[in-house]
Amino acid sequence: MLSLTDKHLLSIYSVPEGTTNQGRESKQPLPQIVEVQSADTQPAAVGQAPPGSVPAWGRVSSEGTCFLVRSPRALTTPASTWTHSELPSCTSLKLCFSFRMSVQTIRNVFSVETGYRLSDDQIVNHFPNHYELTRKDLMVKNIKRYRKELEKEGSPLAEKDESGKYLYLDFVPITYMLPADYNLFVEEFRKSPSSTWIMKPCGKAQGKGIFLINKLSQIKKWSRDSKTSSFMTQSTKEAYVISLYINNPLLIGGRKFDLRLYVLVSTYRPLRCYMYKLGFCRFCTVKYTPSTSELDNMFVHLTNVAIQKHGEDYNHIHGGKWAVNNLRLYLESTRGREVTGKLFDEIHWVIVQSLKAVAPVMNNDKHCFECYGYDIIIDDKLKPWLIEVNASPSLTSSTANDRILKYNLINDTLNIAVPNGEIPDCKWNKSPPKEVLGNYEILYDEELAQGDGADRELRSRPGQSLGPRGGRSRDSGRTVLTTWK
Amino acid sequence: MRKAQGSWEKRILKSLNSMCTELSIPLARKRPVGEQKELLNKWNEMGTDEPVLDLSLFRPVYAPKDFLEVLINLRNPNYENGDSHSFRTHLGLIQVPLKVKDIPELKEFFVELGLTAGQLGVDDSTQVPPELFENEHVRIGQKVLSEQDSAAAQQYIRQGSPTALRAELWALILNISSQPEDILYYEQLKTNVIQHDLLVDSLIYKDVKLTASNDDYYFVFEDYLYQVLLCFSRDTSVLGHFAYSSASPPKSYIRGKLGLEEYAVFYPPNGVIPFHGFSMYVAPLCFLYHEPSKLYQIFREMYVRFFFRLHSISSHPSGIVSLCLLFETLLQTYLPQLFYHLREIGAQPLRISFKWMVRAFSGYLATDQLLLLWDRILGYNSLEILAVLAAAVFAFRAVNLMEVTSLAAAEAVLADLSTLKVMPLLQIFLFATVT
Numbered sequence: 001m002l003s004l005t006d007k008h009l010l011s012i013y014s015v016p017e018g019t020t021n022q023g024r025e026s027k028q029p030l031p032q033i034v035e036v037q038s039a040d041t042q043p044a045a046v047g048q049a050p051p052g053s054v055p056a057w058g059r060v061s062s063e064g065t066c067f068l069v070r071s072p073r074a075l076t077t078p079a080s081t082w083t084h085s086e087l088p089s090c091t092s093l094k095l096c097f098s099f100r101m102s103v104q105t106i107r108n109v110f111s112v113e114t115g116y117r118l119s120d121d122q123i124v125n126h127f128p129n130h131y132e133l134t135r136k137d138l139m140v141k142n143i144k145r146y147r148k149e150l151e152k153e154g155s156p157l158a159e160k161d162e163s164g165k166y167l168y169l170d171f172v173p174i175t176y177m178l179p180a181d182y183n184l185f186v187e188e189f190r191k192s193p194s195s196t197w198i199m200k201p202c203g204k205a206q207g208k209g210i211f212l213i214n215k216l217s218q219i220k221k222w223s224r225d226s227k228t229s230s231f232m233t234q235s236t237k238e239a240y241v242i243s244l245y246i247n248n249p250l251l252i253g254g255r256k257f258d259l260r261l262y263v264l265v266s267t268y269r270p271l272r273c274y275m276y277k278l279g280f281c282r283f284c285t286v287k288y289t290p291s292t293s294e295l296d297n298m299f300v301h302l303t304n305v306a307i308q309k310h311g312e313d314y315n316h317i318h319g320g321k322w323a324v325n326n327l328r329l330y331l332e333s334t335r336g337r338e339v340t341g342k343l344f345d346e347i348h349w350v351i352v353q354s355l356k357a358v359a360p361v362m363n364n365d366k367h368c369f370e371c372y373g374y375d376i377i378i379d380d381k382l383k384p385w386l387i388e389v390n391a392s393p394s395l396t397s398s399t400a401n402d403r404i405l406k407y408n409l410i411n412d413t414l415n416i417a418v419p420n421g422e423i424p425d426c427k428w429n430k431s432p433p434k435e436v437l438g439n440y441e442i443l444y445d446e447e448l449a450q451g452d453g454a455d456r457e458l459r460s461r462p463g464q465s466l467g468p469r470g471g472r473s474r475d476s477g478r479t480v481l482t483t484w485k
Numbered sequence: 486m487r488k489a490q491g492s493w494e495k496r497i498l499k500s501l502n503s504m505c506t507e508l509s510i511p512l513a514r515k516r517p518v519g520e521q522k523e524l525l526n527k528w529n530e531m532g533t534d535e536p537v538l539d540l541s542l543f544r545p546v547y548a549p550k551d552f553l554e555v556l557i558n559l560r561n562p563n564y565e566n567g568d569s570h571s572f573r574t575h576l577g578l579i580q581v582p583l584k585v586k587d588i589p590e591l592k593e594f595f596v597e598l599g600l601t602a603g604q605l606g607v608d609d610s611t612q613v614p615p616e617l618f619e620n621e622h623v624r625i626g627q628k629v630l631s632e633q634d635s636a637a638a639q640q641y642i643r644q645g646s647p648t649a650l651r652a653e654l655w656a657l658i659l660n661i662s663s664q665p666e667d668i669l670y671y672e673q674l675k676t677n678v679i680q681h682d683l684l685v686d687s688l689i690y691k692d693v694k695l696t697a698s699n700d701d702y703y704f705v706f707e708d709y710l711y712q713v714l715l716c717f718s719r720d721t722s723v724l725g726h727f728a729y730s731s732a733s734p735p736k737s738y739i740r741g742k743l744g745l746e747e748y749a750v751f752y753p754p755n756g757v758i759p760f761h762g763f764s765m766y767v768a769p770l771c772f773l774y775h776e777p778s779k780l781y782q783i784f785r786e787m788y789v790r791f792f793f794r795l796h797s798i799s800s801h802p803s804g805i806v807s808l809c810l811l812f813e814t815l816l817q818t819y820l821p822q823l824f825y826h827l828r829e830i831g832a833q834p835l836r837i838s839f840k841w842m843v844r845a846f847s848g849y850l851a852t853d854q855l856l857l858l859w860d861r862i863l864g865y866n867s868l869e870i871l872a873v874l875a876a877a878v879f880a881f882r883a884v885n886l887m888e889v890t891s892l893a894a895a896e897a898v899l900a901d902l903s904t905l906k907v908m909p910l911l912q913i914f915l916f917a918t919v920t
Contacts, residue, residue: 253709254708315704329648329852330772332649333651333772334652337647340649401701
């Protein structure tokens with residue numbers, strides 16, 4: 001089994017031409033994942049390379065060294081045939097031949113026009129229509145649809161309380177699309193005019209374009225009836241979502257934070273997903289205040305590292321990142337075990353429900369797997385809220401620890417997605433053996449859940465398993481809900 | 486010992502005074518009203534605003550390695566090593582023949598850590614079904630708390646404390662019970678901080694910024710550290726511990742009245758001058774207590790019971806000198822090859838482990854492991870476990886250490902302790918090593 005430890009990658013990095021990899025030590029420090037300069041490199045891998053992709057590990061430069069590549073932007077690699085023999089000494093490492101794609105290039109692969117078909121031994125790291133989950137507006141749409149479906153079916157999951165709020169499926173803050181739902185939004189806004197709302201552009205990331213509002217006048221532009229709309233057509237107005245701002249986040253040390261959790265999905269039908277144990281909290285550098293005078297201060301409200309790293313008090317050693325295990329220890333010590341266990345169970349529940357919501361509409365191409373970055377905020381009542389799901393979570397690192405984490409993340413992801421480090425066959429059953437999970441643990445396995453509901457290998461112990469949620473009623477007939485495998 | 490402590494104190498004070506004169510900053514001054522208001526406003530976020538003075542001008546008064554040099558040079562003038570064969574062959578740095586426990590005595594002392602008893606930190610791992618030990622242990626812990634039995638708590642915690650019960654158990658053992666007068670006392674200290682500015686405040690800021698602010702586990706609690714430590718330095722009740730310490734608080738005289746006892750004041754008011762890394766004594770407690778006055782009380786009690794012994798020269802079995810000697814003796818007796826090898830390459834083991842023990846391993850171990858270790862400090866009312874753990878760490882990494890050829894390489898092998906699990910290490914060293 002190929003396990004890409006430090007040693008392996010180091011040897012990849014310093015392969016001189018013609019030498020073998022046996023027993024050679026590299027003294028080079030582990031370099032940052034770099035972008036490939038496509039011009040002076042020779043691609044070398046088996047099979048036809050999909051347009052715009054690069055092999056995850058097998059790119060060999062003329063100097064005889066391999067580079068890991070970041071997602072390429074519009075690389076115009078000719079779809080040349082790569083032969084096995086063009087790979088020098090790297091072949092002895094049995095590199096795996098999955099292809100790393102960006103969200104742009106995946107469109108090319110799966111678009112009808114290019115007529116490209118992935119062969120059986122090629123797998124890619126995005127689902128064709130991942131945007132059903134990762135675009136803010138579509139995610140909300142799919143969750144709303146999912147809830148309505150469950151309600152129609154009479155499922156106990158869709159149970160509501162006296163005020164009409166879902167008991168188990170209320171994990172996304174009230175959200176509207178703008179400009180489409182503008183009037184609906186205004187109605188809701190007027191119900192509690194002192195509330196704060198957060199405007200987010202649908203297609204952007206890293207906190208770009210986000211701002212907070214507490215007055216209708218601040219979003220005049222998106223009003224369907226507004227006079228300005230006569231100057232632009234509806235289609236040129238950028239799509240935004242507006243959500244109720246969670247103005248009572250759980251604070252630690254007086255600062256707001258959110259959770260970044262990594263979730264790997266190997267297949268949607270049956271749903272099989274894994275949660276990375278080493279998630280982290282991203283802290284703001286400035287003390288939190290809900291005061292309206294600070295609504296414009298992004299350092300108070302937005303936890304994205306891309307934003308915080310420009311703050312005065314940003315620290316490059318820890319980067320404001322705090323391991324989720326620390327959060328767990330802190331909450332257990334100060335709030336007790338039951339409420340902490342309940343919180344983490346709810347977080348797992350939220351993630352699984354979001355995946356179930358999009359599973360029916362996902363193109364469950366067997367060549368695909370995907371590692372999502374889930375952003376979750378916990379409020380001061382210890383309720384988790386799903387903020388968004390990222391298809392391309394940042395794999396660059398802001399600190400030394402971060403680099404180790406991301407490195408292990410990629411390693412573990414590939415070990416699960418591509419078994420044994422051998423040339424993949426997309427027809428495999430996508431059930432990796434327990435030993436390769438690394439820092440992942442099974443979050444939900446629909447097949448196992450439907451099959452053997454009584455089989456509990458993972459302990460029901462907080463922090464070490466994803467045990468059943470306590471204290472909620474469940475329909476015992478639907479075994480898919482009663483276990484967490 | 487007292488003489489040595491006395492001269493060490495003189496050195497510290499000299500350093501402090503010279504820094505004071507160099508920078509022309511008074512040891513203490515009353516804050517102008519405007520500044521007082523400002524400080525009150527930013528009391529909860531002192532971490533983000535830079536203090537008035539430029540911190541780069543300040544140096545910590547001393548670092549653990551300076552202290553180690555002093556300890557190495559301790560000699561007993563009455564002692565003639567002529568006839569004592571065993572001590573003459575002592576290869577370590579400490580040259581003071583204090584009585585320390587050997588492994589059989591330690592096994593007896595730490596009997597609850599033995600292999601036949603359940604432990605948190607060992608028997609609560611995923612592979613062990615909780616019915617075997619953990620559930621029952623938690624139940625007993627809850628009973629101890631409901632009975633509010635401090636002695637029982639101390640006995641109980643020798644096998645480790647469940648995370649959820651730890652905060653209350655420690656409070657019970659340390660006899661902290663957040664009464665209204667305690668909260669009032671803390672508020673009074675806070676007022677003192679607001680009204681007067683002390684030179685040691687800058688030392689505290691600097692220390693926090695250098696250590697806890699950069700720590701992956703503790704940076705989140707930076708502001709709490711200022712709140713606790715600034716108040717601590719004004720707390721004259723801490724002076725009480727000098728009655729059983731070999732140290733004495735530094736004295737200062739009102740200007741112009743040098744030598745006149747009626748004009749002597751202790752400086753800082755609590756008599757404790759912080760050194761580099763001092764804030765790490767407080768940092769782990771922030772995981773347990775988020776209410777400042779309770780956090781303060783717990784820290785103060787931990788300091789006057791335990792931590793003060795780690796930076797003063799005394800013959801107490803939990804004093805740092807004894808801990809160093811215990812560590813060296815354990816290593817030399819049970820890992821002689823390793824000890825000899827390290828000594829030959831100029832890497833005396835104490836030079837590496839000293840900083841761990843002075844800080845009670847804070848900042849070196851992962852927090853959950855550190856808390857399990859401190860559980861046992863409270864349970865056994867002794868710091869000797871720090872020396873045992875230090876020796877156990879060396880034993881664990883002995884294979885790698887035998888291969889190094891320089892002090893720097895030895896440091897590198899022992900640089901990262903964050904993956905260690907302390908209880909298994911201690912158990913193996915004390916109870917499972919063939920001697």
